[in-house]
Amino acid sequence: MDTKSLIIDIATKLFQQKGYKGVGLTEIIKACDISKGSLYHHFPNGKEELLIACLQYLNEEITNDIVDIFNRYPTTQEATNAMISKLIDNFEMEGTLIGYTFSSMVSEMASLSDPVRNACAKLYTEMQTIYYHKLVADGFSNDEASSTALMVTASIEGGMLLCLTQKRAEPLQVISQVLPKILETRRFKTSE
Amino acid sequence: MDTKSLIIDIATKLFQQKGYKGVGLTEIIKACDISKGSLYHHFPNGKEELLIACLQYLNEEITNDIVDIFNRYPTTQEATNAMISKLIDNFEMEGTLIGYTFSSMVSEMASLSDPVRNACAKLYTEMQTIYYHKLVADGFSNDEASSTALMVTASIEGGMLLCLTQKRAEPLQVISQVLPKILETRRFKTSE
DNA sequence: GTCTATAGGCAGATAGAC
DNA sequence: GTCTATCTGCCTATAGAC
Numbered sequence: 001m002d003t004k005s006l007i008i009d010i011a012t013k014l015f016q017q018k019g020y021k022g023v024g025l026t027e028i029i030k031a032c033d034i035s036k037g038s039l040y041h042h043f044p045n046g047k048e049e050l051l052i053a054c055l056q057y058l059n060e061e062i063t064n065d066i067v068d069i070f071n072r073y074p075t076t077q078e079a080t081n082a083m084i085s086k087l088i089d090n091f092e093m094e095g096t097l098i099g100y101t102f103s104s105m106v107s108e109m110a111s112l113s114d115p116v117r118n119a120c121a122k123l124y125t126e127m128q129t130i131y132y133h134k135l136v137a138d139g140f141s142n143d144e145a146s147s148t149a150l151m152v153t154a155s156i157e158g159g160m161l162l163c164l165t166q167k168r169a170e171p172l173q174v175i176s177q178v179l180p181k182i183l184e185t186r187r188f189k190t191s192e
Numbered sequence: 193m194d195t196k197s198l199i200i201d202i203a204t205k206l207f208q209q210k211g212y213k214g215v216g217l218t219e220i221i222k223a224c225d226i227s228k229g230s231l232y233h234h235f236p237n238g239k240e241e242l243l244i245a246c247l248q249y250l251n252e253e254i255t256n257d258i259v260d261i262f263n264r265y266p267t268t269q270e271a272t273n274a275m276i277s278k279l280i281d282n283f284e285m286e287g288t289l290i291g292y293t294f295s296s297m298v299s300e301m302a303s304l305s306d307p308v309r310n311a312c313a314k315l316y317t318e319m320q321t322i323y324y325h326k327l328v329a330d331g332f333s334n335d336e337a338s339s340t341a342l343m344v345t346a347s348i349e350g351g352m353l354l355c356l357t358q359k360r361a362e363p364l365q366v367i368s369q370v371l372p373k374i375l376e377t378r379r380f381k382t383s384e
Numbered sequence: 385g386t387c388t389a390t391a392g393g394c395a396g397a398t399a400g401a402c
Numbered sequence: 403g404t405c406t407a408t409c410t411g412c413c414t415a416t417a418g419a420c
Contacts, residue, residue, distance in 0.1 A: 021300070022304065035387050036387090036414095036415085036416095037385085037418095041386075103353055106356060107296035107300075107353065107356065108210075108214055110357055111209055111210060112214065147370050151367060154351040154363065154367055155347040157346075158345065158350030158351075161349055162316060164302040164309075165298055165312045165313040177339060178342075181373060216396085228397085229398090229399090230403065230405075232398080234403090
């Protein structure tokens with residue numbers, strides 16, 4: 001792996017765990033085992049440029065991952081269940097929620113930097129778009145699919161915050177159980 | 193208002209807007225028009241002690257406010273609607289979501305400080321308890337009330353993050369429209 | 385492309401006068 | 403209880419050798 005990719009990979013995890021301001025460049029270069037000069041060679045505009053690169057990288061990682069899961073399950077309900085299960089497994093193994101969250105970057109930087117805010121907005125939008133298409137395929141109207149996709153995104157993001165405060169995966173498990181109430185297709189199923 | 197209350201009041205707003213690491217002590221004392229020595233007289237253990245005091249203050253403010261709203265409306269559905277409306281009004285007037293959110297403190301500090309994490313956890317728990325009791329009064333079973341209260345908390349918290357990234361109040365409006373799907377009393381329960 | 389060395393500023397925190 | 407002055411250390415960022 002080339003140095004630039006290595007920096008992005010490690011910095012992304014650190015930013016997710018500790019937030020943007022919570023991670024210093026010194027910590028990043030130590031974790032990468034490189035020098036400060038090397039970092040600034042790849043990101044001449046400094047830390048914020050690195051953060052945006054991380055958010056773009058995260059965007060691809062997350063959307064690829066979700067698309068992959070959504071292709072493997074017939075309905076949105078089953079797909080979101082599988083997705084949350086994966087999040088929980090990750091949380092219980094790693095101890096941190098480095099999966100699909102970037103809430104620390106949002107809440108810290110949204111009011112301070114428009115480029116960062118826009119990168120975060122784009123990521124949320126792409127996640128919702130995936131949910132949206134699956135919901136339309138499930139038989140939802142466009143309006144209902146759109147609002148439901150937003151609700152899924154918000155509740156999972158909020159659920160991650162609850163998991164972080166409690167150091168337990170239970171909140172996400174509960175959300176996984178409640179989500180079917182809004183994901184149930186509003187038409188009669190042909191089987192059963 | 194005494195100096196200590198003034199510091200807590202102003203620091204709380206700043207922490208909510210910019211996050212814990214995003215606000216310096218210098219910024220706080222300038223906004224309060226006091227000196228650093230005065231701040232350290234009231235909070236001898238420094239910034240983290242101040243943050244926890246802010247979270248406790250926020251706890252009282254938020255729970256009082258929510259209890260007040262919940263007493264004025266007959267059902268959970270109407271009460272949450274009114275609560276979200278108030279959040280949105282605040283957001284559109286002030287430009288920032290300093291209402292019931294402290295997500296920046298959670299996501300920044302949860303992995304770094306247990307006292308802070310616990311203060312945040314307590315706040316979330318108290319909010320959910322208010323929802324829980326109202327839902328039980330609505331006729332929900334204890335289990336359903338508990339999981340629904342968690343879902344309401346998570347979706348509103350996540351909705352605020354979406355509002356912050358988009359600089360628009362629409363996400364919270366949509367959530368307000370979708371929430372009835374899980375808040376409808378199941379008194380005309382359909383067999384599954 | 386990677387390194388070392390360092391600049392310049394601001395962070396949180398402290399000491400002691402009044 | 404509030405002030406000014408100051409300390410130490412970390413922060414981002416830069417310069418220039420190899």
